[in-house]
Amino acid sequence: MADNTPKGAERAKNKRGIWGWINPYHYNLERWAYAFQRITGVAVLAYVLGHLGDTSFFVGGPTGSGPSPSSWDFIGTIFENSFGHLILVLVVLVLVFHGVNGIRLILAEFGFILKKPSKIEYPYKAKGLGSGQKYLIWIGIAAGVAAAVWAFLVLFEGMG
Amino acid sequence: MTDVRLLVQRFDPLTDEKPRFAEYSVPKREGMTVLDALLYARDYLDHSIALRFSCRQASCGSCGMKINGRLRLACYTQVEELGGEKVVAQPMDNFEIIKDLVTDLGSFFAKHKQLMPYVLRSDSQEMDHPSAEFLMKPEELEKVLQFTYCIKCGLCTSSCPTVGTDALFPGPQALAQAYRYLSDERDEGGKRRIDALDTAHGVWRCHYAGSCSAVCPKGVDPALGIQLLKRHVMSGKARSEGAEVWKQQAAAAPPLK
């Protein structure tokens, strides 16, 4: 039987998909915060899973075959160097940003940091994108950077 | 008078495999909107350009499209505010393309309807055969007024990242209207509305990216409505579940002497 599907049927769907989550270009600050929240969420999850895996070598490892000092030492070789420390600094940065931004989202969902709807006048200024919650995004970024600087100093001092 | 370079995304899914851009040179004039430029191109340069428009004054919501990467109404965007040299017109994201700049808004309107965008009352007799207007205090009207300005252009829904991956998510437009009716003092739909919103693909899929409010040309501010809606859903749920527990406890309690 002949395939009658229009040639461009797939492209016509025109869905942005996951790309729309991670690409905030042309959009507002909150959309950037949203994209970073998603990306840092996945990064934090990956770190936590990895961390659970590596600490489990203390108590028998994923296979339960008893403590495995060699596996533990192997993990050590990954992180006990400049590159590994830079990854840990990055983990601190994303963790702190993700946490502060998460609090901002909870506060917004309870309506605490948003103004009430009211009569609007042109040029319209969205209260949903008001300054209160915007400050929290910047606080999240500043706190993440400050924590990362602190982590950098602690980790690299230990190396020096 | 100089010309403006107008790039229009052309795509007919029936015959084309993928979209392409066609370039037109349009003579610029003062106050020219992107819609004016598109209509000039369609009337004098290429009759086959497909676009949708009607009122030309940001009231009908027909000419929503992506202009220079941002979602806007073509009639509400001046060529000059884009720098005046180059205009790139593409169809709205996340809606199926019918042809060129025309997208299918069928599912968008269906979702709007699904969330019951009308006042719900228990007195159906009065609803069907009203004996008087359903009056509203001015201060109550102010609470919902901005949401009533929605022209259903679809820009907010097109901008929403969740809509791009979840076909069942109602989208910012429908949710903003759900808030509008849920917070209308004349409405008695409370539990029915909350049940429709508190689902796996409902209001909780919004993660407050806020792009809906950033692109809305009418100041509706769906992001604000949706966050307030979440609070309504949480407290409404708590109230109705609390009432249920209380009823059960009352039924199980020994009778008072």
Ligand code: SF4
């Ligand atoms: S809320 Fe604004 S952007 Fe969304 S459909 Fe209504 S008018 Fe358009």
